[in-house]
Amino acid sequence: MRRSFLKAKSKKFLFALATLLLFAGCAGARTNSAKSVETGDHRKFTDGIGRAVSIPPNPRRIISLAPNVTEILFALGLGDRVAGVTSYCDFPEAAKEKEKIGDTLNPNLEKIISLKPDLVVVSTSSQLENLTLRLDQLAIPVYVTNPRTAPDVVASIRNLGEVTGTSERAAEVARGMESRISAVEQRVKNLPRPSVFYVLQTGPLITAGRNTFINDLINIAGGKSISGDETADYPQFSRETVIARAPEIIVAPAIHGSELVKESDLRRDFATTPAIRSNRIVRVTPDLVDRPGPRIVEGLEQLAEGLHPLGAQASSPASLPK
Amino acid sequence: MRVESLIDQVSTQLPGDPVKSYLTRRRALIVFSVLLLALLGCAIAALSAGSEHIAAGRLFPALISKLTGTVSTLSREQDVILFSLRLPRIALAIGVGAALAIAGAAFQALLRNPLADPYVLGVSGGAALGSITAIIFASDLSYSRPLFGFAGAAIVTLIVYRLGRREDDPAHLVLAGVVMSTFLSSVIAVMTTMADNVKLRNITLWLLGDLSSGAVEGLFFVTIAVAIGAAVLLTQSRALNLMMIGDRDAFAMGVETARVRWVVHLTASLLTGAAVSAGGAIGYVGLVTPHLVRLAAGSDNRLVIPASAIAGAIMVLIADTIARTALSPRELPTGAITAMVGAPVFVYLLLKSR
Numbered sequence: 001m002r003r004s005f006l007k008a009k010s011k012k013f014l015f016a017l018a019t020l021l022l023f024a025g026c027a028g029a030r031t032n033s034a035k036s037v038e039t040g041d042h043r044k045f046t047d048g049i050g051r052a053v054s055i056p057p058n059p060r061r062i063i064s065l066a067p068n069v070t071e072i073l074f075a076l077g078l079g080d081r082v083a084g085v086t087s088y089c090d091f092p093e094a095a096k097e098k099e100k101i102g103d104t105l106n107p108n109l110e111k112i113i114s115l116k117p118d119l120v121v122v123s124t125s126s127q128l129e130n131l132t133l134r135l136d137q138l139a140i141p142v143y144v145t146n147p148r149t150a151p152d153v154v155a156s157i158r159n160l161g162e163v164t165g166t167s168e169r170a171a172e173v174a175r176g177m178e179s180r181i182s183a184v185e186q187r188v189k190n191l192p193r194p195s196v197f198y199v200l201q202t203g204p205l206i207t208a209g210r211n212t213f214i215n216d217l218i219n220i221a222g223g224k225s226i227s228g229d230e231t232a233d234y235p236q237f238s239r240e241t242v243i244a245r246a247p248e249i250i251v252a253p254a255i256h257g258s259e260l261v262k263e264s265d266l267r268r269d270f271a272t273t274p275a276i277r278s279n280r281i282v283r284v285t286p287d288l289v290d291r292p293g294p295r296i297v298e299g300l301e302q303l304a305e306g307l308h309p310l311g312a313q314a315s316s317p318a319s320l321p322k
Numbered sequence: 323m324r325v326e327s328l329i330d331q332v333s334t335q336l337p338g339d340p341v342k343s344y345l346t347r348r349r350a351l352i353v354f355s356v357l358l359l360a361l362l363g364c365a366i367a368a369l370s371a372g373s374e375h376i377a378a379g380r381l382f383p384a385l386i387s388k389l390t391g392t393v394s395t396l397s398r399e400q401d402v403i404l405f406s407l408r409l410p411r412i413a414l415a416i417g418v419g420a421a422l423a424i425a426g427a428a429f430q431a432l433l434r435n436p437l438a439d440p441y442v443l444g445v446s447g448g449a450a451l452g453s454i455t456a457i458i459f460a461s462d463l464s465y466s467r468p469l470f471g472f473a474g475a476a477i478v479t480l481i482v483y484r485l486g487r488r489e490d491d492p493a494h495l496v497l498a499g500v501v502m503s504t505f506l507s508s509v510i511a512v513m514t515t516m517a518d519n520v521k522l523r524n525i526t527l528w529l530l531g532d533l534s535s536g537a538v539e540g541l542f543f544v545t546i547a548v549a550i551g552a553a554v555l556l557t558q559s560r561a562l563n564l565m566m567i568g569d570r571d572a573f574a575m576g577v578e579t580a581r582v583r584w585v586v587h588l589t590a591s592l593l594t595g596a597a598v599s600a601g602g603a604i605g606y607v608g609l610v611t612p613h614l615v616r617l618a619a620g621s622d623n624r625l626v627i628p629a630s631a632i633a634g635a636i637m638v639l640i641a642d643t644i645a646r647t648a649l650s651p652r653e654l655p656t657g658a659i660t661a662m663v664g665a666p667v668f669v670y671l672l673l674k675s676r
Binding site for chain 2: 106202203204205206227230232235236237238239240241243244246268269271272
């Protein structure tokens, strides 16, 4: 009896001791982390949508929740530090080898946590407000990028360079992009601006509105979108209006052989437009014009070449009076 | 046609047949002329309205010059807008509306169930699944959408019919249909997550009903389906009248109920398949239109089926014109408009019938 009582007592004691130590440990850890913020170990940043984010220096396990973010991280030479990407992240080739955390719209929270990230980068285009909130509550640093225009993209690359401790490399990438953007701007500066209709898809007919990336690219490439005053981002658009506004060039995405927008559909629906009559359908690679990442300049150059072909600048049909 | 003559004999022998007494030549004439005039008026208004307005007064001269081949008073662009875009789309709206409303009227009469409609029975879901399969896996194949839609509707009809076949219990069939449509919508949900981003948007918009893109190939199939469907169902409308009293009574009066069931069910399904594959899942037309017609003109199916066709055409035509013009140059999904109008009307009918 007595013996067992003692035993129980000592058990209780051990348990109490352990609990005490655990608490002490936790308290210690807490003060430690607080201290590190004070000493500037963690650094404070303001992200693309104005949130204050505290991020450890040189994050080692970065998760990207958008293809454009993945491209930026690899361009900054951070490929080794990328711990997870979405299933849509297919560029560069090495990104395909990375751990997948779901697709852009439905990332798997458990998978993200299991990868123990010290930084998660989100793009606003993925509409992940809820996920951002959850990660915040779990004290996982989330940095949101929010590029709306081509200059925004360059700025977001600089910012991500700061955040990840690669600002020199970022500045290099950004300068390269800026010079290519201004080269395009210079080239089209004095050329007439043809009216452009961007077809995201037919059936139903979807185009791009004012605040979209593609609209900005069309403007920089020396064109003017006929749906450039639409407030919705990707509105379903009236075919009648397209015919009445008579675009001089139709821009449509094309991918690896299988076309998203069939040429025969465009020729049938918009036969009267100057674009079809003078056979000016410009194909752009969707990944290059849709993803606000480093390759956006390639998309821009592709678009500029389509709107203002280098070989035919002097006698471009766009320069003829309507 | 031994059955038809039998029904004639039987129904003339019935004193004060409640169904028969509703329909007179005069009533039919009034109903059809009112509906046709309304349809004509709506069509003219719809031709004139659009993101590019063309005055109604210029339509007729333009039509004449188009038919006679003389120089049109319209600009080239207006000519294309009017004759290549608006006219086919209006024709498609009329065809889709007629198909859905006839199918709804037939299902309601056959099942003696005011809630019966292509959507409740899962037939629309089958057509939608077929069309979505075509969009995802066979978008390069021409006519794949309507053909797959037909196939989907027909297969679902067969399954639902087998599952729900009970001698005199229409509720069983509706139950089978409800189960089928929930099953199909989950299959569609799984398929849309498999599709890539752009096609996904295509599908979600199309599921809401879209008449802007099916005009060319869809119109062909819908026209054929409506012509065949209306003709077949009209031959069955007397039998349907008797079956509304009850299958056993109808059988006792000489109606081959099993055969009528099969014919009506398949025809209505094919109508739905054509309509859904051409115009997406436009709801409430098949449900509400026949009720409105019965309310105004009595429940004799010889009148209800063709009158529903015209009324359904008017409904979808108005809805689609609103979809084209309300926020132009932006376009709205046609199915959203029919649901916004149709749902309150249906609730009103429910409350009123109590």
